[in-house]
Amino acid sequence: MRFMILVKANADSEAGTLPSTEELAEMGRYNEELVKAGVMLAGEGLHASSKGARVKFSGSERTVVDGPFTGELLAGFWLIQVKSREEAVEWVRRIPFREGEVEIRQVAEAADFAPSDPTGELMAAEERLRAQVAAQQA
Amino acid sequence: MRFMIIRKADAETEAGVMPTEELVDAMMKYNAEMVDAGIMLAGDGLQPSSRGARVRFSGGRPMVTDGPFAEAKELVAGFSVIDVASLDEAVEWVKRWPREDGHGEVEIEIRPLYEVDAFGDAFTARIREQDERMRARAAELHPPS
Numbered sequence: 001m002r003f004m005i006l007v008k009a010n011a012d013s014e015a016g017t018l019p020s021t022e023e024l025a026e027m028g029r030y031n032e033e034l035v036k037a038g039v040m041l042a043g044e045g046l047h048a049s050s051k052g053a054r055v056k057f058s059g060s061e062r063t064v065v066d067g068p069f070t071g072e073l074l075a076g077f078w079l080i081q082v083k084s085r086e087e088a089v090e091w092v093r094r095i096p097f098r099e100g101e102v103e104i105r106q107v108a109e110a111a112d113f114a115p116s117d118p119t120g121e122l123m124a125a126e127e128r129l130r131a132q133v134a135a136q137q138a
Numbered sequence: 139m140r141f142m143i144i145r146k147a148d149a150e151t152e153a154g155v156m157p158t159e160e161l162v163d164a165m166m167k168y169n170a171e172m173v174d175a176g177i178m179l180a181g182d183g184l185q186p187s188s189r190g191a192r193v194r195f196s197g198g199r200p201m202v203t204d205g206p207f208a209e210a211k212e213l214v215a216g217f218s219v220i221d222v223a224s225l226d227e228a229v230e231w232v233k234r235w236p237r238e239d240g241h242g243e244v245e246i247e248i249r250p251l252y253e254v255d256a257f258g259d260a261f262t263a264r265i266r267e268q269d270e271r272m273r274a275r276a277a278e279l280h281p282p283s
Contacts, residue, residue: 004184006214018257021265028268040276042180044219045252046142052249053225055232059242062233072212074144074249079182089191089202097195103207104193105214106185116162125166132173133180137277 002041002081002107003088009049009073010100016048026096034080039091041079049073079107140179140221141228144247147187147213148240152206154186157239164236172220172231181218211245225250 019027034040046052050068082088088104095102110123117123157165172178184190188206195201207213222228228248235246254261254269261269 002182004182004214004217021259021262024257024261024265028265028272031272032268035272035275035279038279040272040279042276044140044142046249047252047256049247049249051225052247053229055229055235055246055248057235057237057240057242057244057246060237064229064233069247072209074142074214077142077217079180085189085191089193092191092193093200093202095193095195095200098198100195102193102195103187103190105187105190108183108185108216112185113156113162115156116159118159122159122162122166125170129166129169129173129178133178136173136176137179 001084001088002079002109003085004105004107005078005080005088005092005095006074006103006105007076007078008101008103009046009075013046013075014048014050014068014073016050023096030094030096033094034078034091039080039082039087041081043076043078045076046074139224139228140219140251140253141225142249142251143218143220143228143232144214144249145216145239146245146247147210147215148243149210150240151215152186152188152210152213154188161236161238164238168234168236169218171234172218177220177222177231179219179221181216183216184214187213219251 031040031043048068052067054065056063080088080091092102092104110126169178169181186206190205192203193200220228220231232246232248235244254266
């Protein structure tokens with residue numbers, strides 16, 4: 001099962017404050033544990049929302065709004081592969097954060113869309129796309 | 139520049155409503171265009187927050203709360219990671235998002251990802267090396283498939 005670990009933004013991440021060398025090293029050690037355990041798929045940090053944009057769709061209208069944004073925002077994420085939701089929670093408990101909030105969400109797998117894909121044709125098309133992406137990145 | 143394209147949740151994604159065949163088809167075509175353009179790095183949908191959890195850290199101690207979580211429009215329903223030349227180019231791609239999604243009412247957030255160079259001096263040679271090793275190992279264990 002794949003899970004996305006979403007790191008919520010805070011005043012520091014939104015201000016673009018960079019982590020200290022100690023914090024980076026601590027996070028590096030945690031990431032290395034994830035990799036050694038074979039659960040790490042990806043992990044990235046997001047720039048402050050002031051460097052981003054939103055696109056709102058309503059009917060045929062598209063409205064582009066530049067950041068910064070308020071409300072609940074993301075500051076980063078991990079993608080992990082584990083055997084259960086409990087295992088995902090256990091890994092998240094070990095994140096070297098002093099303060100903050102993290103959300104754990106299960107990633108949908110192609111098989112979950114079977115009801116919308118009775119012939120399996122779309123799932124096959126998705127597999128081809130993923131293989132194409134993998135080949136481009138190799 | 140790499141960007142994360144965040145598809146915000148809504149009442150239907152939070153209720154676990156399956157996409158129509160038409161929507162899956164439209165999304166697949168859109169994704170295929172990005173793959174053909176060589177900009178698509180990753181993309182996935184998330185299950186409703188009712189199947190998720192939150193962990194709040196206070197003084198380094200984690201506290202777990204099970205989903206679902208309120209404020210659907212603040213939640214994430216799916217994401218892609220693309221590699222393009224500028225924020226403008228990312229916006230142009232997002233403007234082509236399939237109209238079939240969310241019955242034409244959708245909000246997408248575009249956020250640039252940090253590259254290692256952004257961390258400056260704090261990202262020492264040792265940490266950089268560790269980061270590169272980690273990414274290589276993750277790719278080796280889980281080739282994108």
